[in-house]
Amino acid sequence: MSRTAQPGGARAGRVLPQAAAALVLVLLLLVVVRLPWAGDLGMHAATIQRLRHSLPHPGNPLVDADTPSPYYSPWMLLLGSLARLTGLSVFVILRMGALVGLGLLVTGVWRYVRTLSGHRAAPALALLSLVFLWGTVAFNWSGFLGLNSLALTVSYPSVFALGLTFHFWAWLTRTVGGEAGWGRWLSLGTLWALILLCHQFTGVVASLGALAVLISARPGRVVLARLGAALAFAAVLLWLWPYYDFFALFSASADLEAIHQPLYQDLMGRFGLVLLGVVALALRARRDRRDPLVLFFVLGALVFAAGGLTGHYSWGRALPAALIPAQIAAALEAVSAGRRAVRAGWACALLVALAVGAWAQAGTLGYVVKRSALPGAVAAKYRTPWVGYQWITPWVKYGDVVMARTYASRQIPAYGPYTVAPGYPDVFLPDAGRRETAMERYFAAGTSVQDRRGILREYRVQWVVGGRSTAGPGLHRVAAGPDGQVLYRVEP
Incomplete structure (x- = not known):
């Protein structure tokens, strides 16, 4: 036996x-x-976005700045080239x-x-x-x-x-x-x-x-x-x-x-x-x-x-x-x-x-x-992935600059726009700290309308993603998203 x-x-x-x-x-x-979305997915999607638009000079993947990035690796270069060739x-x-x-x-x-x-x-x-x-x-x-x-x-x-x-x-x-x-x-x-x-x-x-x-x-x-x-x-x-x-x-x-x-x-x-x-x-x-x-x-x-x-x-x-x-x-x-x-x-x-x-x-x-x-x-153990910001894409185009808080800044560049402050630490961006401070000051409750307008002009911001309380002079409400978020167009 x-x-x-x-x-x-x-x-x-x-x-x-x-x-x-x-x-x-x-x-x-x-x-x-x-493809559940959490963490760095927006960063990697943004990297491919920049490479598909310019293989030799993609610039910073998150903000409108001409800086190098360690995210531009051989593997991402290959994926970016594939995106450029196929249009996928x-x-x-x-x-x-x-x-x-x-x-x-x-x-x-x-x-x-x-x-x-x-x-x-x-x-x-x-x-x-x-x-x-x-x-x-x-x-x-x-x-x-x-x-x-x-x-x-x-x-x-x-x-x-x-x-x-x-x-x-x-x-x-x-x-x-x-x-x-x-x-x-x-x-x-x-x-x-x-x-x-x-x-x-x-x-x-x-x-x-x-x-x-x-x-x-x-x-x-x-x-x-x-x-x-x-x-x-x-x-x-x-x-x-x-x-x-x-x-x-x-x-x-x-x-x-x-x-x-x-x-x-x-x-x-x-x-x-x-x-x-x-x-x-x-x-x-x-x-x-x-x-x-x-x-x-x-x-x-x-x-x-x-x-x-x-x-x-x-x-x-x-x-x-x-x-x-x-x-x-x-x-x-x-x-x-x-x-x-x-x-x-x-x-x-x-x-x-x-x-x-x-x-x-x-x-x-x-x-x-x-x-x-x-x-x-x-x-009970399941954790809902991030929703994403597809809801802003009918209005916000590739290369536009968006003022948004850190959480949103980790996702918005995946669709092509830039944000004022990078959602992640960036060792090659010399003014990363200044940008972070500008973002925090913009959304701070005590910041004056004039200061906010100055920040928007300095970084050539065309859009603002915030809550209902973000509304103010010079902002035109365009669309509403999940969790009470609102997309505003910055008026000239």
Whole structure:
């Protein structure tokens, strides 16, 4: 009986994770159709808008200023060119980009995990761990692979860069252990530069993972020489990129600290389930102190901790460098732990943790199913995405300048207009602080009509989006939007 049961049990152990991973992939594909709007989607849509109108000189994506922007990456340049050639809506282009990014991510995880384990269920278990092994509180941030976060950011350059990163690690692992020629190493350098240009924070994670691979492999002189050439070639590519000065970003982190401080809050609630992976890493370290996942985790944890201790909160974006190896280690332990009983026990622990993590992110179902169709407990976890500002587009045209508060300024440029103040920190916009102050002063209750008119003239504002209380001399009400918002035309 046991001999006939074992193959069936082994087969189930392979098929069930693969089926679950396939369901997650189907869910994400359905999410791409809806493309729920939150966070930085407006920024990326605005970037494509500027590139479709002018590939060589797109200018600032958010405000009417001729400045560079780190959002003009090779990937966005490709999407902007596609939008220019086809005439398709930027949101259609973003959906196409989401499909490419998702495909790269899934195949990249599969390839990278294959370098760590030959078990057929390992890639599927790793994918499930990457999206569910987080915490009991849903957490959303670009560059982080939780299911809910991934659903909201699937069209972002960060997902594309993460997909490339997993392929990069897989390729590097195989290259450093073989006798690859100069061409392959220079190709790796090109890929590394591409990741850094497309999403700088993911580039840091990619670099830490690559460093772990190299330390683990202990390469010889020949490999080190070719590695040095690859790094030098990548540095040249970064220096030659014409749309922004990559190396200037190293002096710009001070402008990003405040918005990244939340990364250091409620760590147990957001990431508590990853402790299972930390235990798995400890077991791997006992077996091999140079295990690449262990080294990767240590490097990521050190950078994250250093950011918290020194107040450089933007360093918290390196946290995936600690989370990813722990999540993958938890999955691998379920298929590679010593005895069968140990593997079974570990698989049960992982299953419970994944179930808890999936329940915490169950609100993601609301992005593909109407909230009214969800069970009450699941519907309570759903968070309504942003509505958008399509309602202003019959009147506000491409290139018009709109005075709006920060929340609206994160969405309006997606349709082609500019705003007075950028909705996000802009390290290359020298008067960003002055613009922010002007916006706040305009909407302040005590500001005089003359001051408001002066601000509108200074920034050549043609439209104002505000509430009913925003009405005043020189403003003509044109349209009403959701939540009591009103579009006003600025009269000459």
